[in-house]
Amino acid sequence: MAQYTRVAGSVGLITLQNPPVNALSAMVRQGIVDTMERALSAPEVKSLVICGQKETFCGGADIREFGTKMSGPPLIPLIHAIEASTKPVVAAIEGVALGGGLELALGCHYRISHSKAKLGLPEVTLGLLPAAAGSQRLPRLIGVPAALDLITTGRHVTAAEALQLGIVDQVTDHSTVDAAVKFALSVA
Numbered sequence: 001m002a003q004y005t006r007v008a009g010s011v012g013l014i015t016l017q018n019p020p021v022n023a024l025s026a027m028v029r030q031g032i033v034d035t036m037e038r039a040l041s042a043p044e045v046k047s048l049v050i051c052g053q054k055e056t057f058c059g060g061a062d063i064r065e066f067g068t069k070m071s072g073p074p075l076i077p078l079i080h081a082i083e084a085s086t087k088p089v090v091a092a093i094e095g096v097a098l099g100g101g102l103e104l105a106l107g108c109h110y111r112i113s114h115s116k117a118k119l120g121l122p123e124v125t126l127g128l129l130p131a132a133a134g135s136q137r138l139p140r141l142i143g144v145p146a147a148l149d150l151i152t153t154g155r156h157v158t159a160a161e162a163l164q165l166g167i168v169d170q171v172t173d174h175s176t177v178d179a180a181v182k183f184a185l186s187v188a
């Protein structure tokens with residue numbers, strides 16, 4: 001699921017809800033599609049923030065759905081629709097942004113991270129490659145050598161390293177959602 005609220009007057013806040021790590025289940029993907037549509041069609045909403053409930057952004061594809069029949073909207077067009085949004089979209093990253101979770105954040109126009117967050121593309125550790133265009137968006141963002149390192153090792157980076165590499169735009173020790181909403185207001 002994904003919850004939609006309007007905050008600070010003009011920011012649409014989309015909160016991913018799928019304990020324990022807000023993995024991208026069919027319900028969450030459908031929730032993102034529905035809440036994006038709602039935010040994009042609301043004239044009073046000028047920018048968006050995507051976050052995860054319970055202080056974690058997203059652990060990627062829902063491993064509980066591996067080996068089951070695919071249902072719900074696929075991830076690639078969903079992330080593409082976020083990237084193509086005419087209203088700026090900011091990812092508020094707490095806890096983890098891993099695999100499809102980081103790929104979702106890479107489709108957003110800006111990324112704000114909590115200082116204790118971990119980011120990475122660990123697909124290789126499952127015998128997979130990033131399957132939702134992370135292998136395209138990450139090299140575009142930080143260059144081929146740094147992206148290849150992350151994709152082929154699957155290692156997690158700290159928020160400080162993510163900032164230094166250029167994966168995130170800002171790191172905060174305080175409320176990531178508050179910082180992302182402030183950022184979203186500034187770029188609307």
Ligand SMILES: C[C@H](O)[C@H](C)C(=O)SCCNC(=O)CCNC(=O)[C@H](O)C(C)(C)COP(=O)([O-])OP(=O)([O-])OC[C@H]1O[C@@H](n2cnc3c(N)ncnc32)[C@H](O)[C@@H]1OP(=O)([O-])[O-]
Pocket residue numbers: 020021023059060061062063064075096098099100101103122123126128129130131132
């Ligand atoms: C399209 C895209 O390209 C593709 C193809 C993909 O995205 S492929 C998928 C990529 N994502 C991953 O590989 C992330 C795998 N997870 C982890 O690395 C870790 O879990 C963690 C996030 C760093 C947390 O570690 P932790 O030590 O704090 O606790 P935990 O005990 O391990 O985990 C805590 C609880 O979370 C559950 N969990 C963790 N990740 C999950 C996931 N992706 N889906 C569903 N549940 C997950 C886990 O089963 C456990 O549940 P329960 O036992 O409590 O019921």
